[in-house]
Structures are given as C-alpha cells and as structure tokens.
Amino acid sequence: MGRAIIDATVKDLLRGQILSIGFDDVRFTDLTPLSNNRLKDWVEQGYHADMEWLKRTIEKRLDPSLVMEGVCSVIMLGVNYLPGEGTALSQKRWGKYSLYSDYHDTVLKGLKRVGELLEEDYGLNSDEYRYYTDTGPVMERGWAAVSGMGWQGKNGMLISRQHGNWLLLATILTKLEIEPDPPLKKRFASNQIPKAELGLLCGKCTRCIDDCPTNAIVEPGVLDAKLCISYQTIENKGVIPRELRSRFGSRIFGCDICLDVCPWNRFAQEGRMLLLENRYVIASLSLLEILRMSRDDFREIFRKTAIKRLKLRGLLRNACIVAGNLLGNKEWWPSLKSEDQKNDWLEEIIKELVRLSAYEKAVVRPHAVWAVYRLRAHEADRLLAENRALETDEETLQEYEYWES
Numbered sequence: 001m002g003r004a005i006i007d008a009t010v011k012d013l014l015r016g017q018i019l020s021i022g023f024d025d026v027r028f029t030d031l032t033p034l035s036n037n038r039l040k041d042w043v044e045q046g047y048h049a050d051m052e053w054l055k056r057t058i059e060k061r062l063d064p065s066l067v068m069e070g071v072c073s074v075i076m077l078g079v080n081y082l083p084g085e086g087t088a089l090s091q092k093r094w095g096k097y098s099l100y101s102d103y104h105d106t107v108l109k110g111l112k113r114v115g116e117l118l119e120e121d122y123g124l125n126s127d128e129y130r131y132y133t134d135t136g137p138v139m140e141r142g143w144a145a146v147s148g149m150g151w152q153g154k155n156g157m158l159i160s161r162q163h164g165n166w167l168l169l170a171t172i173l174t175k176l177e178i179e180p181d182p183p184l185k186k187r188f189a190s191n192q193i194p195k196a197e198l199g200l201l202c203g204k205c206t207r208c209i210d211d212c213p214t215n216a217i218v219e220p221g222v223l224d225a226k227l228c229i230s231y232q233t234i235e236n237k238g239v240i241p242r243e244l245r246s247r248f249g250s251r252i253f254g255c256d257i258c259l260d261v262c263p264w265n266r267f268a269q270e271g272r273m274l275l276l277e278n279r280y281v282i283a284s285l286s287l288l289e290i291l292r293m294s295r296d297d298f299r300e301i302f303r304k305t306a307i308k309r310l311k312l313r314g315l316l317r318n319a320c321i322v323a324g325n326l327l328g329n330k331e332w333w334p335s336l337k338s339e340d341q342k343n344d345w346l347e348e349i350i351k352e353l354v355r356l357s358a359y360e361k362a363v364v365r366p367h368a369v370w371a372v373y374r375l376r377a378h379e380a381d382r383l384l385a386e387n388r389a390l391e392t393d394e395e396t397l398q399e400y401e402y403w404e405s
C-alpha cells in the first residue's frame with residue numbers, strides 16, 4: 001500500500017517545486033513492470049562488455065521493489081546540459097556531459113533538496129524514498145520513457161521533445177502513491193493509446209545507426225558496449241582494441257556522435273545550469289598540453305569532474321589514440337598558417353609520443369607505439385628502437401610485433 005495518494009493537483013504543485021530546485025523536467029510513473037527481457041538479452045549477448053556490476057544487479061534493475069521495499073512510484077527527473085554557443089557546444093573531442101563538474105555530485109545536491117521537500121511538505125520519512133543519478137540499479141531510460149519524459153530513440157537515448165538528447169536523468173523511488181503521467185503518443189495519431197515504445201517518434205530516420213563510426217548500434221536501441229567509443233574511452237581501463245582505435249577520430253573522452261546527429265535536437269535550448277557547474281575550459285586544452293600533462297596538473301584541471309576517474313594514465317592512453325588519428329581529421333590541429341609551422345607542431349607531438357612509449361604506466365605504451373607508427377610509418381622503427389629494446393610488457397611487445405610483421 002502506498003503511503004499517501006497524490007492526485008493531479010498536488011502532483012502539479014510538487015512538479016513546480018522540483019522544477020524550481022533546478023530540474024528541467026519532472027515526470028511520475030507507477031511500477032507497471034518494464035515489460036520485457038531487453039536487459040537480460042543484452043547481458044546474455046555480452047553487450048555489457050566487462051561492466052559486471054550491470055550483470056550482478058539485473059534482478060534489482062528489473063524490479064525496483066528489490067531496491068526499496070514498498071516502493072509505489074517513480075519520480076523521473078531530467079537536467080538539461082546543453083551548453084550555449086561556443087567551444088563547449090561545437091567541439092567534438094569531449095562528451096558534452098564531461099565539461100561540467102561531475103554531475104553525479106552536483107545533481108545529487110538537487111536530489112537532496114527534493115528529499116527535504118518530500119519530508120517537510122509531504123510528510124515522508126527518510127526511509128520512504130531513495131534517489132539516484134546514474135548511481136543505482138535502476139533502468140533510468142526505461143522509466144523515463146514510461147513516464148512520458150520522452151521516448152527511447154534508436155540510439156538508445158531518452159529523447160525529449162523539448163530538450164532533445166540533452167537530458168541527464170535522475171530517479172526517485174518513493175512509497176508515495178502518485179497518479180502516473182502518461183507515456184508520449186505518436187504524432188498525428190489522435191486515437192492511439194499511449195504506450196512507451198522504442199523509436200516511438202523516430203519514424204524512418206536511421207541517422208544515429210548510420211553515422212556511428214564503429215557500428216556499435218547493432219539493432220535499433222541496442223548498443224554493443226564493446227564497440228562503443230564511449231565505453232572504450234571511459235569504462236575500459238585496459239588496452240583499447242587496435243581495430244577500433246582509428247575509428248575514434250578526435251574523441252578523447254566519451255562520444256556524442258549518435259546524439260549530435262539526431263534531428264530531434266532542433267528544439268533544444270541552452271540549459272539553465274542550476275544543478276551544473278561548467279568546466280568548459282577543459283574543451284580548450286591543446287593536445288600537446290594533454291600529452292605533456294603532469295599528475296599535479298591533471299589533479300588540478302580535472303578536480304571534481306567525471307574525467308578524474310579515468311586517471312592521468314587513461315587520459316594519456318586516449319590522447320595517444322587521437323594523436324594517431326591526426327592525419328585523418330583536423331579537430332585537434334591548432335590554427336597554424338604555414339606548412340613549416342604545421343610540420344614543427346607534428347614533430348613536437350611525435351616527440352611526446354616517443355617519450356610516452358616508455359611511460360611508467362604500461363597501459364599507455366601500446367597506444368603511443370601505435371600512434372608513432374600511424375604518423376611516421378617509415379621511421380617509427382628507428383624512433384622507437386631504444387624503448388623497444390627495453391620493453392618487457394606483453395601487450396606493448398605485441399603492438400611492436402604487429403607493426404613489424
């Protein structure tokens with residue numbers, strides 16, 4: 001049994017209060033089960049890569065009452081993180097969400113305030129609700145779709161008519177009984193019974209699937225994380241498969257390609273940023289600055305960001321990959337006028353890569369070797385000879401052998 005019933009009028013009051021805390025969308029749903037085996041199938045296919053924590057918590061993800069006994073309703077919240085005009089918006093190097101202080105912390109502050117509101121104005125005890133933002137075993141996109149915040153596009157994202165692909169999601173499970181909001185309806189289908197379905201407003205569009213450089217969207221809405229640049233640059237802590245590296249282009253942390261190409265972003269406006277702190281300065285770091293970064297610089301620049309968790313070694317690994325892709329795209333090139341200046345700049349990059357081929361953390365080394373061979377195939381043997389002679393790490397040796405064969 002629910003703790004109290006919240007009808008449409010009270011619900012709108014609560015919605016307004018939560019919006020004024022800084023969330024950009026607020027929707028409510030009951031616990032009509034997320035009706036399918038999609039998550040189980042996904043894990044069975046191995047699409048979760050090595051995110052074993054997803055596998056371990058499957059049952060909870062499918063049934064919120066295993067997360068909190070007596071839960072009756074889900075409050076889904078969205079935070080618009082679209083930057084305004086400028087580098088942060090136009091750049092293609094960093095996933096846009098990473099150009100803020102870690103949203104897990106800043107959105108959490110907003111969730112705490114919603115918690116206080118639920119206690120003070122709605123009489124809940126602290127054990128009668130629980131909140132998460134990417135931090136708990138809940139299917140945030142599934143619940144957001146059922147609540148009518150948007151629909152799950154063929155890129156898997158929760159897409160909002162108003163905010164496009166640019167909502168970060170947060171979830172509150174509560175024992176309050178709240179009248180559910182309806183899911184979205186199809187356009188032009190006035191007599192359709194609303195039902196959350198994958199690709200609901202995508203129509204015949206397949207841009208996200210077609211434009212994914214690694215073909216990671218294996219069927220509409222289903223993503224093989226092993227192939228996804230986002231997974232590889234953020235979650236994978238080891239060596240990145242060689243066959244994927246050249247397809248990363250200029251992406252150093254995260255990937256927004258299948259989000260950026262979506263036509264539903266056309267209505268999206270810059271976020272209010274009440275629960276986000278911009279760190280757009282990250283977007284202006286140059287490749288040389290990153291390749292030369294010290295541990296102290298890393299700590300200072302990425303303090304309290306999601307990128308910090310990658311550690312310097314992860315960032316250097318990814319930076320080696322974008323360096324190895326420099327000849328194929330111009331995103332990281334500084335604006336230099338003469339050919340001589342460009343050559344000098346590339347020489348500096350190669351010098352850093354050679355240094356990194358002997359970097360103290362072994363995970364960086366194969367990627368540095370790879371990049372030197374990509375940029376200077378004809379003289380890489382000579383440039384790397386000294387470091388190769390001293391190499392003992394198995395994966396780095398394999399990288400040399402690949403290029404020598």
Ligand code: B12
Nearest residue numbers: 034038095134140142145157158168169196223230254255
């Ligand atoms: C694991 C994870 C990843 C993995 C795997 C991604 C994936 N597609 O599953 C990796 C590391 C690759 C990743 C990447 C990104 N992620 Co991520 N990720 C998650 C996480 C922690 C779990 C997602 C999950 O359960 N995946 C398993 C699959 C099977 O589930 P699903 O994609 O959510 O959708 C399925 C279910 O909803 C299910 N379903 C079951 N029943 C029902 C019923 C109905 C009616 C419907 C419609 C669906 C449905 O069917 C869907 C399709 O299989 C969530 C946070 C969370 N707790 O939900 C964030 C989350 C999904 N990520 C997020 C973001 C922002 C990203 C990136 C954009 C980051 C970046 N710039 O690099 C990319 C986008 C990649 C993409 N196109 O999906 C946001 C997405 C916000 C939004 N508007 O959708 C989330 C919600 C975090 C947050 N709190 O905001 N992510």
Ligand code: SF4
Nearest residue numbers: 212228229255257258
């Ligand atoms: S995030 Fe990038 S790599 Fe991953 S599915 Fe989307 S376009 Fe493909």
Ligand code: SF4
Nearest residue numbers: 153154202205208262
């Ligand atoms: S790009 Fe097209 S297919 Fe992909 S999510 Fe957006 S509307 Fe749907």
